[in-house]
Amino acid sequence: MADDYTPPEVWTWEPGNGGAFAAINRPTSGAQVDKALPEGEHPFQLYSLGTPNGQKVTILFEELLEAGFSDAEYDAWLINIGDGEQFTSGFVALNPNSKIPALLDKSGSEPFRVFESGAILLHLAEKFGAFIPTDAKGRAECLSWLMWQMGSAPFIGGGFGHFYHYAPAKIEYAIDRYAMETKRLFDVADKRLGEARYLAGDDYTIADMAAYGWLGAIAKGLAYGNAATFLSVHEYVNVQRWVDELTARPGLRRGRVVGRASAGEGRYLKERHSAEDFKALEPGVI
Template sequence: MITLYGGPTPNARKIAIALLEMGLDWRLEYIDILAGDQLTPEFLALNPNNKTPVIVDDEGPEGPSFVLWETGAILLYLAEKTGRFVPADPAKRAICWQWLMFQVSGVGPMFGQEAHFTHYAKDRHEYAIARYSREVDRLMMVIDKRLSEAEWLAGDDYTIADMATLPYLRRQLIEKAGRFANVDRWGAAMLERPAVAEGMTVGVARAETIEGGLTGFTDEHRAILWGDRQHARR
């Protein structure tokens, strides 16, 4: 059994998709990041970086209760564990890793900053909104060009690179529909996969959650995620 610690976030949904695609036995341990569950001693014992997701594998390489965090590492671990969704050919495997790292180093951070300044920051910062919105569009162009050359991000085969990327593009597929035809084609193919559709529903959103942002998003939420509580010495 693998326990996934997370909630309704793109990063947790990447892992849920992989677990479902790989047919692994797993369960969700819900972590409410707006309530500060990730700052508890129990969670920090799993991940001192206080971020979700984390997995605990009861049948890990070192025996029971193998703990792993960082989504790129988790996806590579699960692919190696099952022998699935990473190409066997060394060159193709390296291309898969390349697009996985592109997601974790570029798409995740830049799309996250765009969402933060556009929807969640208490005050509007026009420079930051413009800066990250333009970078999101640039990254979308990179992905769209790649998908004009190949069916999937890593090439002919569906891989963990696709699983990692789709959750961050879900809002963009709606808001930018028609602007990036190859991304639209890829996104539709992804969402037709039962494991992807199910994985994208993982975690119960709080009542405050609405399309495009949060209503009732408080200073306490901001303190937990980005302010004093997040940056307190532990």
């Protein structure tokens, strides 16, 4: 990549654009392959992948089941975005934006779709009356932190994660720009978690589930190579406390291992169709 690159007057797409993700990125939307999605027997059909965004919903489902909501049984189907499965006609019918996760809710008289992770979390939390405050003040705080996470994810993932770890060339300006913003977001969370047990206050909510995959993976050195050291995330002691507390939750521990293409090593599940599926994991994983 030339240091003296000057953008053309009109940008045109070339198949090689996108570095590690060039094979799946396109400047257009819509289905590229005609293929239906599978369906299971449970009321909720989730089509996803165990990325930080995908984990949000499987964590909520498992937390609902852990809390005794037996009607929250679900099938989790793997959508391998590296293979372009998000561009099949079946998936695009659920999410025209071709991003995981996408949910088919068959629990009522007429099935309907829900897409975007935050919308799915809100839909399920309201449907079951769990993990979201019912008073106006508490609900506003929960939704504020949920939307904070939704707005911050592109800076952490598509910004810092991409330019620091995935981009074919290291661009100092881009890395500095998004490292600064990622550290600012960690600082926002750290200050909040210094005054409250959870993001929305005293109670564990969907706001915590939404933020856990993004903040937790970096905080524990599980994302973007050497990012934890590069960002000095050990300094955010309140975030570290929060991550440790959430990681001890059985529902969360189950939810975070669902939907991984690398399921063969005994630490993850490729798909989830029954609570019995977790018995295939190595001892101590959940």
